[in-house]
Amino acid sequence: MTEIEKDQLDDQLAQMTRWEGESTQLWREALDKATAKSTPWRWSIPQFFHRPLPKIAAAIIIVAALGAVLQLAYGPEHLGKDLFTATVDDPTALRQLAPLQRTPAATIVQDLDRNGIPDPPSGGGGFGAGGGAPGRGHPPLMAGAGNFDDFGYRATDAVPGSGDSRHVSDLEPADRQVIRKATMELLTDDVHATFLKATQLLSEARSEYLEASSLTGTGDEMQASLTLRVTADRLSEVLNQLRQLGEVRSEDSRGEDVTSQVVDLDARLRNERRIETELLELLEKRDDAPLREILELRNHINRVRQSIERLTAEQQRLGRLVSLASILVIIRAEDAPESEPEPEPTLGKYFSDNVGTSWTSGLRFLSDTIANLLRVLVGGVIWWVLLTIAILAITRHHRQAHLPIS
Amino acid sequence: MNTNTTDEQLLQAFVKGDRASLGELAERYEKPLLGLAGGLLGNRTRACDAVQEAWLRVIRHSASFNGSSSFKTWMYRITINCCRDLQHKRVSRSGSDQQERNPKTQTPPENDLIHRERNSELHEAIRALDRTKRETILLCYHDSMNHQQAAEVLNIPLGTLKSRLNAALSELRQIMRVEATP
Numbered sequence: 001m002t003e004i005e006k007d008q009l010d011d012q013l014a015q016m017t018r019w020e021g022e023s024t025q026l027w028r029e030a031l032d033k034a035t036a037k038s039t040p041w042r043w044s045i046p047q048f049f050h051r052p053l054p055k056i057a058a059a060i061i062i063v064a065a066l067g068a069v070l071q072l073a074y075g076p077e078h079l080g081k082d083l084f085t086a087t088v089d090d091p092t093a094l095r096q097l098a099p100l101q102r103t104p105a106a107t108i109v110q111d112l113d114r115n116g117i118p119d120p121p122s123g124g125g126g127f128g129a130g131g132g133a134p135g136r137g138h139p140p141l142m143a144g145a146g147n148f149d150d151f152g153y154r155a156t157d158a159v160p161g162s163g164d165s166r167h168v169s170d171l172e173p174a175d176r177q178v179i180r181k182a183t184m185e186l187l188t189d190d191v192h193a194t195f196l197k198a199t200q201l202l203s204e205a206r207s208e209y210l211e212a213s214s215l216t217g218t219g220d221e222m223q224a225s226l227t228l229r230v231t232a233d234r235l236s237e238v239l240n241q242l243r244q245l246g247e248v249r250s251e252d253s254r255g256e257d258v259t260s261q262v263v264d265l266d267a268r269l270r271n272e273r274r275i276e277t278e279l280l281e282l283l284e285k286r287d288d289a290p291l292r293e294i295l296e297l298r299n300h301i302n303r304v305r306q307s308i309e310r311l312t313a314e315q316q317r318l319g320r321l322v323s324l325a326s327i328l329v330i331i332r333a334e335d336a337p338e339s340e341p342e343p344e345p346t347l348g349k350y351f352s353d354n355v356g357t358s359w360t361s362g363l364r365f366l367s368d369t370i371a372n373l374l375r376v377l378v379g380g381v382i383w384w385v386l387l388t389i390a391i392l393a394i395t396r397h398h399r400q401a402h403l404p405i406s
Numbered sequence: 407m408n409t410n411t412t413d414e415q416l417l418q419a420f421v422k423g424d425r426a427s428l429g430e431l432a433e434r435y436e437k438p439l440l441g442l443a444g445g446l447l448g449n450r451t452r453a454c455d456a457v458q459e460a461w462l463r464v465i466r467h468s469a470s471f472n473g474s475s476s477f478k479t480w481m482y483r484i485t486i487n488c489c490r491d492l493q494h495k496r497v498s499r500s501g502s503d504q505q506e507r508n509p510k511t512q513t514p515p516e517n518d519l520i521h522r523e524r525n526s527e528l529h530e531a532i533r534a535l536d537r538t539k540r541e542t543i544l545l546c547y548h549d550s551m552n553h554q555q556a557a558e559v560l561n562i563p564l565g566t567l568k569s570r571l572n573a574a575l576s577e578l579r580q581i582m583r584v585e586a587t588p
Contacts, residue, residue: 014549016444019453024440027429030465031428031461
């Protein structure tokens with residue numbers, strides 16, 4: 001490269017960093033921008049959240065937080081609450097839950113309405129509150145799905161446990177339906193004789209019976225156990241007689257109140273029977289209806305009858321449990337050994353027991369730790385989010401503070 | 407404002423609330439900075455963006471200027487950093503550093519003076535250099551900058567600057583020679 005060329009190159013290089021043109025006021029624009037930015041804080045999503053994984057993580061955290069909030073707000077007992085129980089507790093929810101609670105009846109009525117087999121009921125409130133089906137001359141069975149007032153039933157009749165639950169609390173003690181159970185442990189000189197005497201306490205005339213019995217061992221180690229089913233009103237009497245058969249070592253009796261269940265079953269059964277009657281009347285009056293509709297109606301009746309059978313069986317089962325009390329009698333010889341004394345554990349067993357205990361407690365501790373971590377993570381999600389935002393803000397501020405010398 | 411007032415005094419006045427002081431500083435430095443940014447970025451609009459961003463940073467951090475270097479050095483260093491950031495963002499967005507370095511693939515505005523210059527051999531050769539050498543050459547040949555100041559701006563010793571400049575010039579000439587060969 002010659003000297004002239006070198007000078008030219010120098011000139012051209014100098015020329016490259018010269019600004020030719022109008023004067024600018026960039027500093028003023030920057031000043032305006034800085035002033036504008038210093039007052040309001042603009043919300044912007046950090047760059048970090050523009051990536052897919054943080055987005056998914058953020059979505060999961062938000063969903064978890066919402067779940068936690070719902071859980072806290074309504075509680076697990078509310079979320080998983082049985083509709084039936086809710087009806088009993090809250091009569092105002094009755095009408096909304098009515099169709100769900102009595103699925104068979106509601107289904108039948110809704111199906112009848114959908115399939116268009118209209119027929120006004122005899123007397124009473126009538127089946128339909130709306131206009132008749134055009135060209136058929138019959139009003140629809142129901143104006144709206146699940147409206148049982150239109151079907152001729154009161155809500156208290158229709159929903160088991162709602163109107164009746166009020167009566168349950170008003171019932172006299174004598175009307176209460178209680179399943180009674182008792183356990184008695186007797187010590188006696190002659191186990192076999194006592195066993196036989198106990199069985200003779202049953203009154204076959206009253207349908208009492210021996211549900212289960214066993215006689216094991218010989219001599220001093222002989223032991224007997226028997227389960228007696230006696231009528232509820234004779235429970236005290238039989239227990240007194242049993243006490244006289246030997247020395248009572250322990251005695252326990254308890255009762256389970258099933259009045260509400262019995263009342264509910266009664267109400268449901270009554271409703272199902274009423275529906276059955278109505279449907280049968282409907283079938284009888286519409287003998288000129290098309291075959292398909294008659295068959296459908298028969299199917300509905302069959303379903304109602306199945307439901308009636310199921311409810312009747314349940315009612316009878318409860319009735320049996322209530323009418324017959326259970327007594328479990330355990331008879332032992334008076335000088336029978338209580339139980340085998342615990343042998344002194346060997347070193348190996350002691351060690352293995354301890355290892356087992358440590359393992360179990362370790363696992364429990366681990367699960368407790370995980371549960372607590374989850375609790376902290378999910379329960380404190382709001383704080384975590386706030387903390388993250390604070391950290392991001394601080395980081396951002398720190399980064400900006402060091403920008404000029406970076 | 408007195409013309410004898412130093413840059414540092416002007417900055418101090420601006421920190422205290424005198425906006426006109428910043429205007430005075432801009433009077434002294436805005437055009438040279440735009441020239442340097444134009445040379446580094448090869449685009450007039452982006453040069454304006456870079457210098458505006460540099461002023462913004464100066465305004466935000468003027469209070470933290472401690473005087474360990476001169477205002478001029480500080481200001482030039484900020485501008486070069488802004489140019490680097492812009493370049494980096496542009497490369498990230500386009501996804502190709504190659505595209506950035508190849509001026510033939512770009513389509514700048516018609517009235518762009520730099521665009522006209524780009525057609526010259528020298529400009530293409532400069533764009534072909536790596537960033538460090540490009541910055542060294544342009545800073546050293548910048549009108550209002552001597553080698554000592556350029557070394558301070560780049561935060562390297564003077565000797566290093568000189569050797570880097572020689573190497574850059576050699577490479578530049580070589581590129582130009584190769585490009586001149588048919």
